[in-house]
Amino acid sequence: MLKKKGLLVGTAVAVLSLVATTFTATSASAAGCDEYSKWKGTGTVKIFAGIRDPEATTMEKIFAEFTKCTGIKIAYEGTDQFETLLPVRVKGGNAPDLAIIPQPGLVATMVATGKAVPISAATRSNLTNYYNPAWASFTTINGRIYGAPFGASSKSxxxxxxxxxxxxxxxxxxxxxxxxxxxxxxxxxxxxxxxxxxxxxxxxxxxxxxxxxxxxxxxxxxxxxxxxxxxxxxxxxxxxxxxxxxxxxxxxxxxxxxxxxxxxxxxxxxxxxxxxxxxxxxxxxxxxxxxxxxxxxxxxxxxxxxxxxxxxxxxxxxxxPIMGGGEFPVAFSKKKEVGFVQDYLSSPVYGIERA
Structure with missing residues (x-):
């Protein structure tokens, strides 16, 4: 998992204390669809990642609630060949709408293809309001941010x-x-x-x-x-x-x-x-x-x-010292529904549902 020249594969935040999120029960409610109203849309958003069962099944159950409340379907594909297949798909013109990337280095590689899309103002607001500032540095390239953390965890x-x-x-x-x-x-x-x-x-x-x-x-x-x-x-x-x-x-x-x-x-x-x-x-x-x-x-x-x-x-x-880790949903499409899903994945609504 280590690449040449010391590039760390996997997100690790070297800080003495890390508060990944500040979601609270008052930030969102699991009941009803009111919190989903700003994400109404149509069609299907394809998500590609290396997350597999049992985590994948849990995610898909949460996605079903999102679909019920917004009308946007989420088609999830998980594979143990993610790190190999994502670059091939992106360069071959078959990029997913969103890829959940666990490596800052791979995020940078995908941005270099010119296919990745910076996060929206709404997602950037979530990043500012709910996450430790250290997280933004891992997907900031040439002054633009390409992902907010998803599934942040303590590794220590x-x-x-x-x-x-x-x-x-x-x-x-x-x-x-x-x-x-x-x-x-x-x-x-x-x-x-x-x-x-x-x-x-x-x-x-x-x-x-x-x-x-x-x-x-x-x-x-x-x-x-x-x-x-x-x-x-x-x-x-x-x-x-x-x-x-x-x-x-x-x-x-x-x-x-x-x-x-x-x-x-x-x-x-x-x-x-x-x-x-x-x-x-x-x-x-x-x-x-x-x-x-x-x-x-x-x-x-x-x-x-x-x-x-x-x-x-x-x-x-x-x-x-505490080492933190997480993945970053990076968009490869400018469709508004893709932006909605990316915003949702970085929001208290998703964070509390997954907790």
């Missing part, structure tokens, strides 16, 4: 089973050393300390990329992290190689994750489910969106079926 989390923690007599770790002690407890009990899976079609490997990003941010701080993804700090630099070596010791050995070949072929969606609940593996480093991978009826929280805690820092000099 560790998923676990409260029942398994209780069974082993361990508590939530607040330091890296404490987390290593928890891992040792799972190892002593005959389980893999960590759950891991990095298979994701054409995007296979991105979870491992995230692990390296987490370590660079924690070990070197935001300044060095930004220099890295901007291409100013080489992969061969001592700072980055040091972070990679720490990740190798953390999640790159069979003593921590079990069979390494299985990690490469295990779908990331299946990395922690059902292993965490069964106790065959102890912890999973993954983003907040991983909650959608659990089966229906799962309860979350310290007393629930599953929960997550903050991935501890490794260098107290840099406080408690």
């Amino acid at each position: 989390l560790v998923w676990y089973s409260p029942a398994q923690f209780k069974k082993l007599g361990v508590t939530i770790p607040s330091t890296w050393a404490e987390m290593e002690a928890v891992a040792a407890k799972f190892k002593a009990a005959g389980a893999n300390p960590w759950c891991a899976g990095i298979e994701s079609g054409a995007a296979t490997g991105w979870p491992a990329t995230d692990w390296i990003e987490q370590m660079v941010l924690r070990e070197q701080g935001p300044k060095k992290y930004n220099q890295w993804w901007q291409g100013k700090l080489k992969f061969s630099s001592p700072e980055i190689l040091g972070a990679m070596n720490k990740v190798a010791a953390w999640l790159g050995t069979s003593s921590q994750v079990g069979d390494l070949k299985s990690v490469a072929t295990r779908k990331f969606q299946d990395a922690g489910v059902p292993g965490l609940k069964a106790g065959t593996c102890g912890m999973l480093q993954q983003a907040s969106f991983y909650s959608s991978m659990y089966p229906a009826g799962t309860t979350f929280g310290p007393s629930g079926d599953a929960d997550a805690f903050y991935l501890p820092p490794t260098n107290t000099k840099f406080g408690k």
Whole structure:
């Protein structure tokens, strides 16, 4: 998932605290269609992305409500070959109306084709009112903004089973050393300390990329992290190689994750489910969106079926860094309905429906 010259594939915001959205229950109501009135239209808007089930099914249910209230149909297509197919389709004259792009670098590549359309004033207003200012920088090219975040999440989390923690007599770790002690407890009990899976079609490997990003941010701080993804700090630099070596010791050995070949072929969606609940593996480093991978009826929280805690820092000099991630819906059509859908996806109405 890493491209040459340090270009980061995947949206990562190196800030010490990140408030992705400020949607509240008073911003919009789930009942009725009043909030959708400004998006009335006709026809079909085609959305192309790499988001698949179970998230895709959830999205399509929400889109059905949008269609009912506005008259605009949304045809969603998800594929694990998204990063490969999107450039081909755009250059071949078969671009989707909207593409949900998870990479600032790919956004820039699509803008360079001359086919991408800047966001509308309404979407720009949503970006200003509801999102941390850092997000705009990822799709701003030559002074024009091409996308507002969609599905923003925190990536600095560790998923676990409260029942398994209780069974082993361990508590939530607040330091890296404490987390290593928890891992040792799972190892002593005959389980893999960590759950891991990095298979994701054409995007296979991105979870491992995230692990390296987490370590660079924690070990070197935001300044060095930004220099890295901007291409100013080489992969061969001592700072980055040091972070990679720490990740190798953390999640790159069979003593921590079990069979390494299985990690490469295990779908990331299946990395922690059902292993965490069964106790065959102890912890999973993954983003907040991983909650959608659990089966229906799962309860979350310290007393629930599953929960997550903050991935501890490794260098107290840099406080408690948080890495955020998200996708950006980028338009390839100037049809008003396409603009309406893009506006909707960045609005409190969609944000609350998806929460």
